[in-house]
């Protein structure tokens with residue numbers, strides 16, 4: 062489609078990122094799927110093509126600036142522009158009391174969750190400035206970026222960093238009509254929570270599924286979040302209806318953290 066807007070979504074081979082990509086494709090965007098895992102990316106691309114969506118893929122690691130720049134270049138080579146860039150990729154890292162933190166386990170979570178967002182913004186903003194058309198950058202934060210999460214201190218640190226980066230980038234990029242916001246989900250039923258539940262068994266003395274169920278009890282709306290719940294917010298943030306919103310870290314958590 063001529064003049065079709067283009068959205069790039071990192072970590073979109075599965076989970077929240079894949080659903081965000083599906084929603085933005087339904088909203089009319091051409092989609093650039095990107096992930097460090099080639100296999101899931103290929104499967105997602107096949108599904109998107111079967112649905113008739115305009116899609117291309119790029120294998121890359123968000124913690125490497127050169128990969129993020131190449132991702133943006135691939136989007137421009139394929140579809141001509143970048144209008145929305147979603148820094149979704151993230152990992153949970155180690156689940157452990159702060160007294161047992163392993164230094165080797167800290168770097169990956171900070172590299173992917175913090176540097177990944179910084180480098181994604183860098184690559185996307187440079188392209189959007191060159192285009193002169195403005196744009197929307199949307200970052201994955203979390204309830205853990207609003208209130209520290211026990212046994213997830215490095216992850217918490219990374220998501221508080223995303224919150225601050227969102228403020229800083231919004232202030233810098235407003236003059237280019239680029240907005241920067243983040244979505245802060247609660248407990249979403251993806252593979253990340255399957256891993257968290259398993260890792261928590263060691264410290265909480267829980268059986269499989271029990272840690273997740275315990276956290277779910279504290280959700281005011283009484284159910285675990287779906288990836289579609291997250292997409293409802295991100296679709297809005299990527300739309301013209303959000304043109305006057307920037308620098309905000311917006312909760313979508315069914316009522317867990319109350320600001």
Ligand SMILES: NC(=O)C1=CN([C@@H]2O[C@H](COP(=O)(O)OP(=O)(O)OC[C@H]3O[C@@H](n4cnc5c(N)ncnc54)[C@H](O)[C@@H]3O)[C@@H](O)[C@H]2O)C=CC1
Nearest residue numbers: 072076077097122123149150151201203246248249251253
């Ligand atoms: N699942 C949840 O309850 C919540 C998730 N989030 C955030 O949402 C985002 C997505 O999470 P989920 O979909 O649940 O996780 P997930 O683990 O299901 O999917 C994450 C995707 O990111 C990719 N990825 C990991 N490292 C990467 C790297 N270095 N470069 C490129 N891609 C990489 C993975 O291959 C995977 O496809 C993350 O930033 C996460 O922190 C925030 C709040 C709650």
Ligand SMILES: CC(=O)C(C)=O
Nearest residue numbers: 203204205210247248
């Ligand atoms: C994965 C995540 O962000 C939490 C705190 O559930």
